Amino acid sequence: MxxxxxxxxxxxxxxxxxEAPSLAGQPLALVExxxxxxxxxxxxxxxxxxGVRPGMxxxxxxxxxxxxxxxxxxxxxxxxxxxALGESLLGLCPGFQRDAPDxxxxxxxxxxxxxxxxxxxxxxLEVCARQGYRAHVAVAxxxxxxxxxxxxxxxxxxxxxxxxxxxxxSPLPLGALEDxxxxxxxxxxxxxxxxxxxxxxxxxxxxxxxxxxxxHARCRGVDDTPFTPEPLEEALEDRVVLDAPSDTFEPVxxxxxxxxxxxxxxxxxxxxxAVRLTFVLRLDPTGEAQVPLLLARPTARAKPLLELARHxxxxxxxxxxxxxxxxxxxxxxxxxxQQLALGDAPEGDAAxxxxxxxxxxxxxxxxxxxxxLEAVHRxxxxxxxxxxxPPEARRGLLSPVAxxxxxxxxxxxxxxxxxxxxxxxxxxxxxxxxxxxSGELLAARLAGRRHRVTAMAGPERLGGExxxxxxxxxxxxxxxxxxxxxxxxxxxxxxxxxYLQGLFD
Numbered sequence: 001m002x003x004x005x006x007x008x009x010x011x012x013x014x015x016x017x018x019e020a021p022s023l024a025g026q027p028l029a030l031v032e033x034x035x036x037x038x039x040x041x042x043x044x045x046x047x048x049x050x051g052v053r054p055g056m057x058x059x060x061x062x063x064x065x066x067x068x069x070x071x072x073x074x075x076x077x078x079x080x081x082x083x084a085l086g087e088s089l090l091g092l093c094p095g096f097q098r099d100a101p102d103x104x105x106x107x108x109x110x111x112x113x114x115x116x117x118x119x120x121x122x123x124x125l126e127v128c129a130r131q132g133y134r135a136h137v138a139v140a141x142x143x144x145x146x147x148x149x150x151x152x153x154x155x156x157x158x159x160x161x162x163x164x165x166x167x168x169x170s171p172l173p174l175g176a177l178e179d180x181x182x183x184x185x186x187x188x189x190x191x192x193x194x195x196x197x198x199x200x201x202x203x204x205x206x207x208x209x210x211x212x213x214x215x216h217a218r219c220r221g222v223d224d225t226p227f228t229p230e231p232l233e234e235a236l237e238d239r240v241v242l243d244a245p246s247d248t249f250e251p252v253x254x255x256x257x258x259x260x261x262x263x264x265x266x267x268x269x270x271x272x273x274a275v276r277l278t279f280v281l282r283l284d285p286t287g288e289a290q291v292p293l294l295l296a297r298p299t300a301r302a303k304p305l306l307e308l309a310r311h312x313x314x315x316x317x318x319x320x321x322x323x324x325x326x327x328x329x330x331x332x333x334x335x336x337x338q339q340l341a342l343g344d345a346p347e348g349d350a351a352x353x354x355x356x357x358x359x360x361x362x363x364x365x366x367x368x369x370x371x372x373l374e375a376v377h378r379x380x381x382x383x384x385x386x387x388x389x390p391p392e393a394r395r396g397l398l399s400p401v402a403x404x405x406x407x408x409x410x411x412x413x414x415x416x417x418x419x420x421x422x423x424x425x426x427x428x429x430x431x432x433x434x435x436x437x438s439g440e441l442l443a444a445r446l447a448g449r450r451h452r453v454t455a456m457a458g459p460e461r462l463g464g465e466x467x468x469x470x471x472x473x474x475x476x477x478x479x480x481x482x483x484x485x486x487x488x489x490x491x492x493x494x495x496x497x498x499y500l501q502g503l504f505d
Contacts, residue, residue, distance in 0.1 A: 088265035095229030121157035165221025170194030273298035421502030
């Protein structure tokens with residue numbers, strides 16, 4: 001099996017800088033509690049240059065670098081973030097296996113679909129770069145070979161042909177073994193993995209036991225370690241613990257960006273798009289606030305999600321400081337992308353998408369609806385409000401709907417007289433009409449107030465339902481009344497009266 005290894009150098013440090021860009025180039029360390037002492041787990045490049053080393057106590061590290069910034073190292077959070085990075089690669093590979101804290105293997109068997117293994121490695125690095133990570137990739141037939149070359153090789157992308165593992169590993173330093181076997185071989189004066197591979201297998205086993213024999217075999221390009229893909233969680237959710245509880249929105253905003261960047265990458269890797277989200281703010285010391293977010297159209301893009309999240313959470317007033325920010329995808333759909341055609345306006349789509357999502361979030365899902373055509377002859381009953389459903393992602397929100405039975409937001413025919421109003425009266429209101437000698441409508445009284453006609457289009461003569469108890473024969477007009485605006489009026493053929501049926505926005 002061909003497998004790749006992705007090594008993100010000091011992954012927890014890179015992730016911290018991505019979350020807080022102001023830390024870039026600064027001396028920082030991630031510390032953890034070890035037997036009652038706070039020790040350095042990872043350090044930035046500047047801190048390493050000052051002499052700070054993993055395993056050193058925080059006191060000693062601070063003595064070497066007085067301006068050292070330090071933060072808590074949480075292995076569970078790092079493992080979760082590493083898993084999210086793996087999920088973002090699923091569009092390129094069938095599966096991945098975490099190698100905490102800063103690497104993962106991925107199945108390279110589908111490399112031919114992207115132009116070969118070198119192209120696959122380059123695409124993997126591109127996915128990482130979009131999320132802000134610098135990394136190295138190696139592809140080989142053995143797990144050990146790919147891991148060692150990604151961690152200790154000199155190339156950003158390295159591909160080892162089948163059967164060439166020993167040759168590729170040969171120049172790597174002995175310290176790459178990273179276990180007790182390295183010390184055993186160092187006693188013999190060996191300095192490279194190639195020198196280890198040249199030793200007789202029997203002598204290695206007799207002197208060093210099973211561990212040394214295993215290391216020796218791997219240096220010779222022999223490794224039967226199985227590839228165990230990570231099972232994907234059915235629930236898409238993530239969280240960020242703040243360094244300290246905050247009663248201002250700025251730290252929460254940074255956490256939201258981290259969460260949604262990661263969530264967007266995971267959705268893209270799974271070829272899914274979010275439809276409904278829930279943000280959870282966990283408070284200190286207890287309590288939480290949940291804020292739902294309904295999207296006008298499914299999306300996996302982090303930028304619009306962040307803008308909507310800022311709108312939904314920015315004005316939230318909480319009684320306690322926020323200690324943790326979490327997001328949960330309650331509903332998602334297949335992400336088919338969006339196919340634009342000549343004349344489409346993606347900028348207008350994005351703006352409308354944001355407005356609709358904010359309305360649904362602020363006023364409630366039931367407040368957002370669209371018109372749906374009904375199989376009814378009577379024009380005022382030919383469309384009815386239905387719950388709003390996002391259109392297919394392949395079409396724009398402003399594009400015409402190909403399926404006439406699908407929900408639509410605008411329904412109109414050619415000619416002003418055939419436009420349908422957005423607001424219909426439950427029952428037509430009879431108008432006290434003033435007519436010219438020719439029968440033309442001049443003015444009308446409604447609720448005791450006179451409204452002069454300033455413009456009029458029509459008639460649109462419609463009739464039907466003669467087979468029912470309520471047949472109709474009407475002339476419909478679009479009339480602009482002074483002080484009332486554009487209205488939909490009909491003249492009943494049975495009694496000759498004028499009736500107000502609806503109003504245009």
